[in-house]
Amino acid sequence: MPAKVSVEWLEKKCPRPQDCGKCLEVCPSMVFVLYATERERYKEPEHYVIVPSFKNFCVTCNKCIDVCPNDAIKVEVKE
Numbered sequence: 001m002p003a004k005v006s007v008e009w010l011e012k013k014c015p016r017p018q019d020c021g022k023c024l025e026v027c028p029s030m031v032f033v034l035y036a037t038e039r040e041r042y043k044e045p046e047h048y049v050i051v052p053s054f055k056n057f058c059v060t061c062n063k064c065i066d067v068c069p070n071d072a073i074k075v076e077v078k079e
């Protein structure tokens with residue numbers, strides 16, 4: 001059975017992901033989705049979160065960890 005991978009994004013360490021987005025750029029498997037919360041019509045969203053929606057496709061390359069300036073991503077392989 002293939003190993004399970006857990007990918008976690010820590011909001012406390014990355015309060016404004018829209019200003020960085022490096023993890024989104026480097027991930028070869030497009031694991032992360034930038035998601036705007038509290039949407040209002042005709043208004044630019046102010047609050048965003050990163051959701052590791054496609055963590056099942058993570059290839060454990062650790063590029064997101066290497067590129068993150070805030071140590072806000074955890075990738076763990078669970079046997």
Ligand code: SF4
Nearest residue numbers: 027058059061062064
């Ligand atoms: S370890 Fe690699 S594949 Fe997995 S989420 Fe990070 S950048 Fe993407």
Ligand code: SF4
Nearest residue numbers: 014020021023068072
């Ligand atoms: S690389 Fe790190 S600081 Fe930049 S958006 Fe991703 S989690 Fe946030």
